Amino acid sequence: MAYFAAALVSLLATEALMVAGYGYPVDGLRAPGTLVVVHLAAIGWLSLLMAGALFQFVPVLVNHPLAGAGLTLPALLFIVVGLAMLLSGFMSMGGVLETTAFLPMGGLLLCLGFAMAVTAIGLTLVRSRPLPLPAAFVAAGLAGLVAAVTLGFVFTQVLGGTTSAPALVYIAAQGVPVHAAAGLGGWLAMCAVGVSYRLFPMFLLSPDPQGNGNRVAFMLSLGAVTVAVGGGVAALLAAWSVSSVLLVAGLVAAGAAALYSRDVVNFYRGRRRRELELNMRIAALAFASLGFAVVLPIPLTALVGAERGIAASVYLVAFGWLSGLGLAKLYKIVPFMTWLECYGPILGRAPTPRVQDLVSETAARPWFIVYFASVWAATAALAFGSAAAFRIAAFGTLAATAAIVVHLVRARMLSDVAEGQRFPGGALRPSLLYSIAPGGH
Amino acid sequence: MTDYVELDVRPILTGGGEPFGRIMETVASLKPGEGLRLLAPFRPVPLFGALGSKGFTHQDREIGGGDWEVLFTPTAGPAASPAEAVGDRWPTPLMHLDNRGLMPPEPMVKVLGAVEAMQAGEVMEALLDREPTFLFPQLTQRGHEWRGGFDPDGTVYRLLVRIGTGS
Known part of the structure; x- marks a missing residue:
């Protein structure tokens, strides 16, 4: 739960900075302010969310307990402190702070923190071979994370002045798109796809996908990441054009996204549970965002130029698909883990609330709708290059996120459970941040 | 000297089947003191x-060609009660x-509810859609023992729970 809490705080902070007009589109794409916002979102929010979720769900994917569970808490501390130093380092690039020592230190701490997380999840996967397909996606995602973190580490050392080896300086100058592709496409997207291949049939009671479509989707996405990262690094070392390599990777990734979308549509169509829970209805909006993000770049690039097209599309992937899906799934995971923790020991022995008694879906639904409406509005604002409209839309996103966080805290604290049934004899009282469930930090 | 019952799961896997249920069935049918010799195309x-x-x-x-032989040998643990020493056969x-077709966590709630109504040593069988990790x-x-595995067709997870004496 501490991972989820740190992630949500980072998300709120990111959105507040966007409302304040910090970073893109008020500043340039590579301005220090933009770097602060992007890394707060990518590391603080999405990566911590993903790591926290993987610690919970990789054991479910492979039916094997988490190896190195003792690493999860130190990893969180290293990542949070490293991120704080990294952001301070970016601010010092913008002249807000005087020293340059933060960047290399932050890069090192982030490296160590992510190495611990990768070790815990990776060991669990290694001990569970042969891997089922969803877990194979996660394994590929870990490789993407390693690539993104390694490149990031090189950047921090070059920018912080601890190295001036010409090859590394060149990588730092040209490698940003590869770093971003590895982080967003390799790590976050691969893991999100892998986890959803297992969780969606579970939540929707739908049959596992038939045929080879998902295997082809895996091979295509693996190919896309390999081209983007392997080809990208090769292009950096050989001084080829990085953007043409990434274009190829992008086209392959679009094919993978199409196959994945087909499987997701089949999950919804083939479900045996007619009445959808709020988290699954909201997840559909997140998938719609992914669809738009895949389709939009080409017309947008033609209409408004590559920079705005890519910025709008990346924003939509990060905030529409990944963040929207993340918030929707948190709205399922937090009540479930809390229910299991508090009432698990007395199930069958005393009347207990149901999982759905921990949430109030009617009260939460409007805020999820506001969230997606404002994210789509912000995407349009980015495409049309209107900084003012982007900030207004960002305010909607911030308000909706804050309200959703309140609902998550209420679920965690059992506030929506009728008072008489909240603590039957023997039920455990939840702590907001610490979870006794295995891997539940 | 332990006698071993041999189970070769390579043909099952070659045919695209899921051998776990079959392995668990074989293990459940072992006589006291008998072990299992398992032949598999990977290290299981x-x-x-x-x-x-x-x-x-x-x-x-x-054993060559990427195949593995594993000998599972029963241990006479000091914790084994007389009832268990008679055999690892469950009643x-x-x-x-x-519990198939139920929305999680309903299958778990039903199993735990039923478990509370049973006496020590009794066994319950539950059919599930997937392995009940949680x-x-x-x-x-709660001190209960369990065994489980997918049936050979891979669609039904069969769980056996033997009620423990103390919890």
Whole structure:
């Protein structure tokens, strides 16, 4: 739960900075302010969310307990402190702070923190071979994370002045798109796809996908990441054009996204549970965002130029698909883990609330709708290059996120459970941040 | 000297089947003191833990062509009660639950509810859609034993729970 809490705080902070007009589109794409916002979102929010979720769900994917569970808490501390130093380092690039020592230190701490997380999840996967397909996606995602973190580490050392080896300086100058592709496409997207291949049939009671479509989707996405990262690094070392390599990777990734979308549509169509829970209805909006993000770049690039097209599309992937899906799934995971923790020991022995008694879906639904409406509005604002409209839309996103966080805290604290049934004899009282469930930090 | 019952799961896997249910059936049918000789096309690491919790030690060796032979040998643990020493056979299930098609966590709630109504030593059988990962720790915590695996067709997970004496 501490991972989820740190992630949500980072998300709120990111959105507040966007409302304040910090970073893109008020500043340039590579301005220090933009770097602060992007890394707060990518590391603080999405990566911590993903790591926290993987610690919970990789054991479910492979039916094997988490190896190195003792690493999860130190990893969180290293990542949070490293991120704080990294952001301070970016601010010092913008002249807000005087020293340059933060960047290399932050890069090192982030490296160590992510190495611990990768070790815990990776060991669990290694001990569970042969891997089922969803877990194979996660394994590929870990490789993407390693690539993104390694490149990031090189950047921090070059920018912080601890190295001036010409090859590394060149990588730092040209490698940003590869770093971003590895982080967003390799790590976050691969893991999100892998986890959803297992969780969606579970939540929707739908049959596992038939045929080879998902295997082809895996091979295509693996190919896309390999081209983007392997080809990208090769292009950096050989001084080829990085953007043409990434274009190829992008086209392959679009094919993978199409196959994945087909499987997701089949999950919804083939479900045996007619009445959808709020988290699954909201997840559909997140998938719609992914669809738009895949389709939009080409017309947008033609209409408004590559920079705005890519910025709008990346924003939509990060905030529409990944963040929207993340918030929707948190709205399922937090009540479930809390229910299991508090009432698990007395199930069958005393009347207990149901999982759905921990949430109030009617009260939460409007805020999820506001969230997606404002994210789509912000995407349009980015495409049309209107900084003012982007900030207004960002305010909607911030308000909706804050309200959703309140609902998550209420679920965690059992506030929506009728008072008489909240603590039957023997039920455990939840702590907001610490979870006794295995891997539940 | 331990006698070993041989089970070759390579044909099952070649045919695209899921051997776990078959392995568990074979293990359940072993006579006291009998072990299992398993032949598999890979090193079946997950089984080491699953059978370890049922009181088997394992010795594995590669037999060429990427295939493995694993000997699972029963240990006479000091914790074994007289009832268990008579055999690792479980009595016929008294309670049957069909929890397929239920929304999680309903299957778990039903199993735990039924478990409370049963006497020590009795066995319950439950049919599930998937391996109940979150249920196992709850059963262990309450002192019950469990065995489970997918049927050979891979669509039904068959769980057996033997009620423990203390919890």
